[in-house]
Amino acid sequence: MxxxxxxxxxxxxxxxxxxxxxxxxxxxxxxxxxxxxxxxxxxxxxxxxxxxxxxxxxxxxxxxxxxxxxxxxxxxxxxxxxxxxxKKKQEQQWIKKSLSEDVPTQCCVHTTYLEKENRSLFNQAVNMLSSQRQRVFRLCRQEGLTYQEAATQLKISPYTIKEHMSLAMRFVQTYIKQNS
CATH class of the missing domain: 1.10.1740.10 (RNA polymerase sigma factor, region 2, helix turn helix motif)
Known part of the structure; x- marks a missing residue:
């Protein structure tokens, strides 16, 4: 039927x-x-x-x-x-927030300097990741690929991508907090 x-x-x-x-x-x-x-x-x-x-x-x-x-x-x-x-939108907001936390906005020159310093810390943290985790992080965060797209490109499981991203995000946040 x-x-x-x-x-x-x-x-x-x-x-x-x-x-x-x-x-x-x-x-x-x-x-x-x-x-x-x-x-x-x-x-x-x-x-x-x-x-x-x-x-x-x-x-x-x-x-x-x-x-x-x-x-x-x-x-x-x-x-x-x-x-x-x-989820992706929340993660992007979290990154922006973690980069801009504790940045005074009183003086434009000082603010610009601190933004560059935070960006520098962010780049240092990403560069300290393992090469595979860096590739995953750059594909998903900087090139905007989904976990599935990154997994296909790197020929690994989407769950592995998710784990790499979780650990990378945690490391970057911790590194920025400890070094700023």
Missing amino acids: IVNDDYELLEDLREGSAEAFLEIYQLHHQRLFSFANKYLQDEDLAEDAVHDTFLKLWEIRSRVNPMLPIINYLYRIVRNFALKAL
Whole structure:
């Protein structure tokens, strides 16, 4: 018994139909955008999450079960991308905050000097990381790759990337606090 109204559309998608993909995109884009925007409170990030969701759908199209509503897959995927974006945003805010802590803003020249000093401390800390951890840190933080993209590029597990990033972030923060 077929319980999904989009059965034929999903069958076409599984076979690689760009028209079916476009129709699914048009049917669900706005709802997914609204959903992602509720999480992220940022329209640009929400739009990125939705686009990543549809890219992921295209990549996994052969595994989509046409008997089930596609919207369930899409909500789960967009939620995961939104949560990743939130985590990345929080990590970036944390880095900015740790670099700017205890910097007096009374004098522009003095502030500029301290900003350069903090940037220098940050670079020193990154340079003290092991070569693999440095590569991971630079790919994820400075080039903006996701953990999955960095893992693919370095041919290691995303979990290894996550561990390297966690240890690198902790080391950089500790180094800056101890040396500033």
